[in-house]
Amino acid sequence: MTTRSITDRLGGLAFGGDYNPEQWDEPVWKEDDTLMRKARVNLVTVGVFSWALLEPEEGRYDFAWLDAHIERLHANGVAVDLATPTASPPPWFTLTHPDALPVTPDGTRLTHGSRDTYCLAAPAYRSAARRIASALAERYGHHPALALWHVHNEYATLCYCEYAAAAFREWLRARHGSLDALNEAWGTAFWSQRYTSWEQVLPPRATQWHKNPGQTLDFRRFWSDETIAAFREQRDAIRAHSDRPVTTNLMLPAYQNLDLWALARELDVVSSDHYPGSPGLDAAADVAFHADRVRSLAGGRPWLLMEQGTNTVYDGDRVLGKEPGEILRHTLGHIARGSEGALFFQWRQSRAGAETWHSAMVPHAGPDSRTFREVTQAGEAVARLGELAGSTVDASVAVLHDADAWWALSVDGLPSAGLGYHKELSRAHRALWDAGVTVDFAHPEHELNRYALVIAPALFLLSDAGAENLRRYVAGGGTLLVQHASGCVDDRMQARLGGYPAGPLRDALGIRVEEHRPLRADDRIALSDGSLGTVWSESLHTKGAETLAAYTHGMLAGSPALTRHRFGTGQGWYLSTRLDDADYGALVRRLLDEAGAGAEAPGLPGGVEAVTRHAPDGRRWQVLINHGADAVPLPEPVHDLLTDTTAHELPPGGCAVLRRP
């Protein structure tokens, strides 16, 4: 099953959001019907936080209220994305199953009063989740309004309780086979940590000093697998009663508790939530970063934007609003990169509860508001793009992404707090986005031959197979840029010996790193090509590579900083420091030139985004978004699907969607 089953049912792209009618009453529901029609809403997510209403006491279900809402929506032409409510067990669950509440590393048992107060490994929670998923599927599995199943919500919690410990041990047994192998993998010879029985093995709970990095990494992996197993149980329970596709809404980038590649493989439809962390152009770039990642998780197939905010930019300790036009621009930004529509959290802004101030399609102020008018405008735009359904996006450049590498940079005892995963990943994407290039993300062990250029930022952990895969990619003609502090440990968190990075990658890059030389927080280090590095440097020897830039001062003076190695029919580049943004951008543009992987629509000014979707039958559409404050003339007058008129220019903040020959 694919997103096609949804868009077929909707007769076009999806538009809508989370709908929680249980927060309101009859007069509001009536207004909802009217306003949804006005805003061209055709899909809403219901039931995400409805466990307490659906199962008011253990084993007793009340579906009547939900029946009524679904019938009302259906009558109003709105399809349903039905959620299992398992992200928020009701208060009665706490009292009935106190052993299923989550426990922090220091042993604090959390209680209800928020959401997500459960341990995913607790048997009582798991069976309760299966039961309610099954009951929902049985009742609504073939309802004509039903377009999609939405299991749970933003899987992300951790737990360190006894159930987690027991399940962790089982997982470790399966992974390592024996205690001896586990001891070897974790290096327990150090600090006298050798385990002599399985019951001695614990999650990484509160301890005296640094935790064991292998244990920390394996616990992350285990928990990701445990989470996916919990998802699978619900999915399978649903499939037993329903023929509609199943998804769960991923939450990136902030959450790092899951191997998203693995979870995405289990989904009929990949969907994801997106909330930018900075305003303005940064937010637009973050939309593209998110959308390219989710499409890549979906294996290049179309996907679905499950949540965005109409007026929500999380900027540290405050929540900024969006600028006029951003609702449409962000909506199109996601659709341009493969989303089959755009949903929001939530339809109507809560008047009470923990997210009272989270924006919505109908704000506290009501429909007489800029927000609702822009929502309506976006709904109308999406309604005109039905022909894009099923089409997707190609990219000739990939950035490598791996949960293991991320987790590896979260263990205790690293050489520098300046290392970080997400910031390097997003920066690599941003440099490519600034250059007008559409980007895929790929796992280091994926087949990479289709890409002209591959960038590997922050791959601190790189498996033997990954290193071998990258070597093969370069040998076969690829252009690879590996960035500082990559390939330092293997998939057990064990350091590479004899020089970093992992051997096959040393071959491909024609270098050997002898020493890491972290920089002080405010230090900069000069390169011979005039660029500046921060955070990190390395003592590096070329083994066949040429030096494109060398360090100019201190003990590294004359030592290679940026190298290129012609290897097989490709090129392996290595950058051993974190360049300033401008210098890094210039390097990426240079690589694009050399790899022949230019902008999708060359000649557009900065801040104007152009992405092409193409259908299996060869049809193509170009989405143009002007994030800038100046009008941008189009090379030739074109027919804009959004307005059904001929466009001569993109006004400031304006968008257009064109059919391409």
Add this chain to the structure above:
Amino acid sequence: MTTRSITDRLGGLAFGGDYNPEQWDEPVWKEDDTLMRKARVNLVTVGVFSWALLEPEEGRYDFAWLDAHIERLHANGVAVDLATPTASPPPWFTLTHPDALPVTPDGTRLTHGSRDTYCLAAPAYRSAARRIASALAERYGHHPALALWHVHNEYATLCYCEYAAAAFREWLRARHGSLDALNEAWGTAFWSQRYTSWEQVLPPRATQWHKNPGQTLDFRRFWSDETIAAFREQRDAIRAHSDRPVTTNLMLPAYQNLDLWALARELDVVSSDHYPGSPGLDAAADVAFHADRVRSLAGGRPWLLMEQGTNTVYDGDRVLGKEPGEILRHTLGHIARGSEGALFFQWRQSRAGAETWHSAMVPHAGPDSRTFREVTQAGEAVARLGELAGSTVDASVAVLHDADAWWALSVDGLPSAGLGYHKELSRAHRALWDAGVTVDFAHPEHELNRYALVIAPALFLLSDAGAENLRRYVAGGGTLLVQHASGCVDDRMQARLGGYPAGPLRDALGIRVEEHRPLRADDRIALSDGSLGTVWSESLHTKGAETLAAYTHGMLAGSPALTRHRFGTGQGWYLSTRLDDADYGALVRRLLDEAGAGAEAPGLPGGVEAVTRHAPDGRRWQVLINHGADAVPLPEPVHDLLTDTTAHELPPGGCAVLRRP
């Protein structure tokens, strides 16, 4: 009973401090007697931390040592403010009643070793507190030295234990009537928090994400009521045996765990402690802020400064000393605004214990010290002001203050960390103080007609009744300034719909706020009148109001920032951003002009304070305090009560108290 019963007994205003003779021995006591006479001490607080001595084991009392001290003080002409020692249960209490120790939100049970280690809701604590209060009252209730009862000390602790949970449930039952009503009030439909039995309801303990705002607010209210109930039990136990007035020393502004309006109503005499948080002129303004608040809590009646420090300014992580003359200036600052004297914590600086470095009237250095000399000077000054006893202060301007509004700004999930209650409250007062205006504080539901001007800062929560009251105030001729982010939620923490603020206030202000637009931490936003806003802005529509200043840039360009509405016979002003200090001061001065509420003594230079106390019989006194570094000539030579001489000027740092016709 009023402060009059105290000043009558003392024959004038009170001067003294906490006296803890149990820390010292006979020779020191003898010196204390001498030094107290020298410093004109006439009232000391005893017994605050004496539980362990008064009841060395449960149920066995030892009053002999206290008898002796009280007799000695009495013989020396010093009256006694007798404290119940319940803020500090002795170590034996921990071992006898471990269940009465306080528990933090994450379940940590605190133990003794400091002070205030009890749960106010624990039955064992409550009965122990009642018993010792009763025993003290029985023994000393009619002692001729006794002037005042001092229940407990700075009520402020919280607890999340099972007793707290049970009492919280009882309180919720009484407030909401039914679980359905509670579910409705807290919006438990969101995040699946619906309660189906009372036992599921808990204090806001450690949980996974944001806590429910309604639950948080109600827990604050409950705890305040629980605290007041604990106070009342002691007060009533005392009243059964004594005819002297009862107080408890409030602690503001730092502590926000109590509804001070409610607690103050229970007191025979309102008393409070004051420690400034910044030195110099800020400290002087903070004295006035504190004194105006406490007088307002006392319903405009005289009150008593129960604690100040001789040499203590809490400046973040260090404690600064006071400047020469500040002991007298702060003392007069409080008296000017209605205090019937000035007490200090404490008489003699501890040589050991947790407050060894807290300043005192007799410092470690002994009486041969600047501090003790200034204390003596202040004691002599207070002794000359006996005729002020019973007089009080009038104000024509009020600032609104409400514990609910404060608590509302402490819940999870607010739009901006830049919002804050205390800083806005004190800034409004400071602007008025800078303008030479004496200020009352009032609750939003108080009768406000007597005020020419009312300022409402940070009233994020405003009840229906409060909104209606403000509407009535303006309609009836008042001038009201409402500041940003006010009236956003009702008294259940539920957002106002259809536009902020609450409806009746929208009428009075002639505006409708559509959207909050929080600003980034360092951003400023320009207004058309040249002023600058920070922290916050709003998308605002006038509905009858005129725009006095509009935003000039960005999406709010041209949108009203400051408005005035002529409504009934009054004016409703609305300010939708946080102005810079200087701009805010100018706005406040403009409002004073328009409302006809000028400075009490126009023409005085900045930093010279003038406040008038008046007696019921028409006598009036003006207190003048020169906080500046320059001498200030007086308009005409006057008789200064402090020196019993004719004053021609106020020297730098000088003070005078004049009889006014």
Add this chain to the structure above:
Amino acid sequence: MTTRSITDRLGGLAFGGDYNPEQWDEPVWKEDDTLMRKARVNLVTVGVFSWALLEPEEGRYDFAWLDAHIERLHANGVAVDLATPTASPPPWFTLTHPDALPVTPDGTRLTHGSRDTYCLAAPAYRSAARRIASALAERYGHHPALALWHVHNEYATLCYCEYAAAAFREWLRARHGSLDALNEAWGTAFWSQRYTSWEQVLPPRATQWHKNPGQTLDFRRFWSDETIAAFREQRDAIRAHSDRPVTTNLMLPAYQNLDLWALARELDVVSSDHYPGSPGLDAAADVAFHADRVRSLAGGRPWLLMEQGTNTVYDGDRVLGKEPGEILRHTLGHIARGSEGALFFQWRQSRAGAETWHSAMVPHAGPDSRTFREVTQAGEAVARLGELAGSTVDASVAVLHDADAWWALSVDGLPSAGLGYHKELSRAHRALWDAGVTVDFAHPEHELNRYALVIAPALFLLSDAGAENLRRYVAGGGTLLVQHASGCVDDRMQARLGGYPAGPLRDALGIRVEEHRPLRADDRIALSDGSLGTVWSESLHTKGAETLAAYTHGMLAGSPALTRHRFGTGQGWYLSTRLDDADYGALVRRLLDEAGAGAEAPGLPGGVEAVTRHAPDGRRWQVLINHGADAVPLPEPVHDLLTDTTAHELPPGGCAVLRRP
């Protein structure tokens, strides 16, 4: 027993490091043998983290693997420093003795997964530690390879469990004799803390506000004594079976949980670990600071550098590498000041575990590396210095150091967060190091007559005996500089009355401090001699002293800031503020001049270090280290032991060791 027994066995100074062969396998062991010979390694520490291997289950020992390594090392000419592995109990220990795990002040029980997860006061831990120490001593006590016993590792943990509480009570009984005396000492009359039975007395666990300072101080002292007792048990168990010297590796300066003077007295050989916290010249100064402290702890006798890093500078949240040449310079820096060699942590960089990124003698990159080459260079240098064995260093200047004073500045409720112990101690040493002066550290109650100058920084706590000793020192002709905030409390944490500091010191200094006047974090205060003070000032009266500099502004204008008192035949100086670094350096140089305690090798440029070691038989050696970037000509050509050639200059970063007549 002394270090002589080690150097005699080695035939020279020690060179090597921690050797953990259990992390590796046979081929690596073979390479280790070769590389150790190459690097001139003659002593390695084994077994530090081997408990899990040595005792794989309780009471069953496996020494075979260790036998083999010791024989191999012995055959290779490498002696052994054999560690008891008690710093890291194995996982089985947690399951067998959960009551022996450490508990934090808030009651969290830590678990294994790191190291040091034990409570030193737990009977099960103590007996397990004794048993394994005894078993090791029995087996290896007379092995010819054995040069030294290394008990435990960096004793530093705390615990607040019930065992800790019980042992604390016993200790308090012994110290105070009676509960009355304890109540008096801790000032429990304040805050109603009077104890009426011993069982009420607890460690300073989590409580509501400030903790009792006397309790906090006594708990620190108790824990230090408890730690020393735990050490003594192991030492005595070893001595029953072995004739080799016993040490434990101290960890300074970061760890402050021990009275190092007391622990050092129990050691046959004093040894210590050193890791600098800043790079470059700061690191070199820190080497000298460390080495002077450890030699002083050793009573002026030679000592042993047990750990340093080849490439490790802990700079906040990142670990910087060392610069080329620093391995040798730091090695010689320690040897110059009395170390009988230089060991590193560790021989081979771990490929796994919590310290994977901690540098080592053989880095991940292997022997083909700058690091190993420099290690080899340092090993060769050390090998040439055998004749220095047994010689030591004299100093004519002392800085006072006392654990009580340090702990006193860590209690709750101090007047300023700007006070601090370690930063003042190291700054005093740095000023003297900059002046080319070799320094001893001394306890305030030590005999001080041999020193021309004594500096007392941050002696917030000073016992009666200490104050009397300092008075006697000055009276007898010494020059003493006492710095701000010294002598404020006695050894019970009770404030000095009548003026600070303690009486005998007031006599010696000819002053009386009336008031502390802490400064705001960014404030500076000007002195009449042009210098600037920060952090702190004092209102001070001279009582015989002359004023060398006075404050110039504010309430302290004209008040003495720096004073000198001619007392007996000596001089007592008092500095009442924290001078800027440059001003402080000038003051220290002035004091050196006046006291006649000049640089060891006058005329050397800044950053060139010269220290003299002398043997009991009168032989002398001068170690010269050029930390600067310029070559420094030597006054005359000299024979350099390091190169066995004639040296005419010290090149940049260069070193030389000369025989002196």
